[in-house]
Amino acid sequence: MASKPLSQEFTKGLWGENPIFRQLLGMCPTLAVTNAVINGIAMSLATSFVLIFSSLVVASIKKLIPSQVRIASYIVVIASFVTMADRFLAAFFPPISKNLGPYIPLIVVNCIILGRQEAFSSKNSVGRSLIDAFGMSLGFTLALLVLSSIREILGTGTWLGHQVLGSWFEPWIIMILPPGAFLTLGILLGIIILIDQKLQRSK
Amino acid sequence: MELLAIFISAILINNFVLHYFLGICPFLGVSKKIDSAVSMGLAVTFVMTITAIVSWIINHWILLPFNLEYLQIVSFILIIASLVQLVEMFIRKSSPPLYQALGIYLPLITTNCAIMGLALLAALKNYNFVETVIFGVGSGVGFTLAIVLMAGIREQLDLADVPEPLKGAGIALIVAGIMALGFFGFSGMIK
Amino acid sequence: MSLSSRMVIVLTAVGIISGGLLSTVGILTRARIEANRLREIEEAIITVVPGAKTNTKIYEEKDFTVYTTRNDQGQIQGFAIYTAGTGFQDKIVLMFGTDAEINKIFRLTILDQKETPGLGAKITDKEAFLKYWENKDCSHPLMLKKPPVAQEELGASEVNAITGATISSEAVLATVNASLAKLRSLIQAGTIQIEENNGQ
Numbered sequence: 001m002a003s004k005p006l007s008q009e010f011t012k013g014l015w016g017e018n019p020i021f022r023q024l025l026g027m028c029p030t031l032a033v034t035n036a037v038i039n040g041i042a043m044s045l046a047t048s049f050v051l052i053f054s055s056l057v058v059a060s061i062k063k064l065i066p067s068q069v070r071i072a073s074y075i076v077v078i079a080s081f082v083t084m085a086d087r088f089l090a091a092f093f094p095p096i097s098k099n100l101g102p103y104i105p106l107i108v109v110n111c112i113i114l115g116r117q118e119a120f121s122s123k124n125s126v127g128r129s130l131i132d133a134f135g136m137s138l139g140f141t142l143a144l145l146v147l148s149s150i151r152e153i154l155g156t157g158t159w160l161g162h163q164v165l166g167s168w169f170e171p172w173i174i175m176i177l178p179p180g181a182f183l184t185l186g187i188l189l190g191i192i193i194l195i196d197q198k199l200q201r202s203k
Numbered sequence: 204m205e206l207l208a209i210f211i212s213a214i215l216i217n218n219f220v221l222h223y224f225l226g227i228c229p230f231l232g233v234s235k236k237i238d239s240a241v242s243m244g245l246a247v248t249f250v251m252t253i254t255a256i257v258s259w260i261i262n263h264w265i266l267l268p269f270n271l272e273y274l275q276i277v278s279f280i281l282i283i284a285s286l287v288q289l290v291e292m293f294i295r296k297s298s299p300p301l302y303q304a305l306g307i308y309l310p311l312i313t314t315n316c317a318i319m320g321l322a323l324l325a326a327l328k329n330y331n332f333v334e335t336v337i338f339g340v341g342s343g344v345g346f347t348l349a350i351v352l353m354a355g356i357r358e359q360l361d362l363a364d365v366p367e368p369l370k371g372a373g374i375a376l377i378v379a380g381i382m383a384l385g386f387f388g389f390s391g392m393i394k
Numbered sequence: 395m396s397l398s399s400r401m402v403i404v405l406t407a408v409g410i411i412s413g414g415l416l417s418t419v420g421i422l423t424r425a426r427i428e429a430n431r432l433r434e435i436e437e438a439i440i441t442v443v444p445g446a447k448t449n450t451k452i453y454e455e456k457d458f459t460v461y462t463t464r465n466d467q468g469q470i471q472g473f474a475i476y477t478a479g480t481g482f483q484d485k486i487v488l489m490f491g492t493d494a495e496i497n498k499i500f501r502l503t504i505l506d507q508k509e510t511p512g513l514g515a516k517i518t519d520k521e522a523f524l525k526y527w528e529n530k531d532c533s534h535p536l537m538l539k540k541p542p543v544a545q546e547e548l549g550a551s552e553v554n555a556i557t558g559a560t561i562s563s564e565a566v567l568a569t570v571n572a573s574l575a576k577l578r579s580l581i582q583a584g585t586i587q588i589e590e591n592n593g594q
Contacts, residue, residue: 088419193373
């Protein structure tokens with residue numbers, strides 16, 4: 001596995017091992033904050049920050065940590081970066097921090113982050129871990145962007161606050177409510193499997 | 204009255220799974236059989252209640268008096284992780300039948316965002332001690348209700364003809380969406 | 395070195411480093427976060443009591459804070475009341491301003507709500523809801539007009555409900571009425587005292 005070319009280490013996070021669409025990890029923030037594109041972007045940035053820096057630190061100190069206390073150490077590392085992200089948003093972007101509420105602190109229990117440390121950064125070099133973290137972050141961002149775009153456009157007729165659908169469009173309010181999150185992601189998962197099957201058949 | 208409102212609201216209106224999207228992983232992962240869903244629900248309710256108590260004490264007796272609110276995330280996650288370990292050891296020693304029923308679910312709970320979410324939301328909503336405990340129990344009951352209902356539907360779903368690409372997580376999410384829609388009808392029942 | 399001592403050393407080191415880093419971040423951001431919070435309250439007070447120059451917090455309990463405001467001549471204008479009530483989904487946090495005799499509501503503003511977007515969330519909308527609350531007579535409890543009528547046809551103590559969001563509208567109304575009653579009884583009991591215009 002370690003002999004994979006670096007480019008594949010990066011792209012696997014986008015499609016083949018996309019954390020949300022494939023591994024079904026980190027569902028809570030995915031569903032909760034995608035009612036508007038701006039929230040999705042803020043969440044992606046915060047999660048990427050935590051994932052990339054945690055991977056960097058964990059990959060650098062992995063040899064020093066006895067395996068019995070590795071999970072505890074990883075959790076402290078992750079929680080520290082989450083706190084930084086949380087305080088930064090609260091200090092400089094109070095409206096976003098208010099919108100996302102408890103979901104920024106909840107990045108600490110986002111399974112993607114601990115999962116990547118345990119499955120990848122603790123076994124690979126710093127460079128490789130960083131590339132993996134960037135790929136996974138981008139995959140996560142992509143998923144959140146798709147989901148929040150669908151929900152915001154159908155739910156309010158806007159994208160990132162700009163009107164994109166005409167006044168003829170009666171917003172489907174359900175899309176920005178909790179049920180819309182479940183329905184959109186469920187149908188999206190089905191579509192992705194369908195595309196994948198088509199791709200494999202044509203090979 | 205206030206307490207009853209918090210309790211009912213945590214179960215039906217602001218249900219942890221269907222409104223806050225907390226605890227989705229076990230909700231999708233452990234909802235294939237009603238039996239295991241009930242056990243998971245009980246384990247979560249149990250840990251939630253204890254977490255509510257301990258996190259309130261830590262928050263109000265240590266973090267807030269010493270202006271250490273920036274250590275909230277680190278301390279909550281460490282408390283939860285060690286709490287789950289302790290509960291597991293305690294149950295294994297004191298009640299083997301209970302351990303048989305809940306044992307394998309307890310380790311899974313550590314990374315369950317519902318528990319962390321509970322500690323954070325209780326702090327955010329500024330509940331007093333009794334309110335926090337009621338909120339913890341109510342949230343656990345709400346989680347149990349959602350996961351047991353889900354398991355009931357999924358047991359039937361096994362017999363249904365689901366389109367191939369939607370099998371598994373896809374259809375489970377769509378069912379959850381319809382359930383959330385149903386639960387939306389409870390909004391506004393508390394004034 | 396034995397394994398257990400290595401474990402202890404590593405965990406302690408991780409704890410100390412992260413603790414040190416976090417307290418730095420915590421202290422660096424604290425002032426700003428606190429300032430953001432204060433500014434939000436400050437802006438809300440200016441919204442609900444037009445022309446308010448300074449304000450003083452005179453009473454505080456859970457979900458109920460009273461401020462007195464003074465204009466630029468230092469005269470007391472009235473009260474700004476920060477309060478919260480249960481809405482359709484969750485708490486609605488709001489602030490409203492009254493004159494010193496508590497006979498008139500100047501304005502109302504919603505600070506936080508999680509009502510249904512497009513329906514109950516219209517309580518934050520000026521045209522749909524908030525404008526009906528401007529300069530209302532509150533010597534008697536306010537009442538909700540349902541279905542809504544034109545602004546001129548509303549009585550002195552009547553406000554329009556939002557069509558399709560009666561529960562959210564009622565929640566705001568009940569919260570305001572309850573806060574007014576509470577404020578009056580606190581003044582009557584002498585818990586809240588207004589020092590007459592001794593500002594300057």
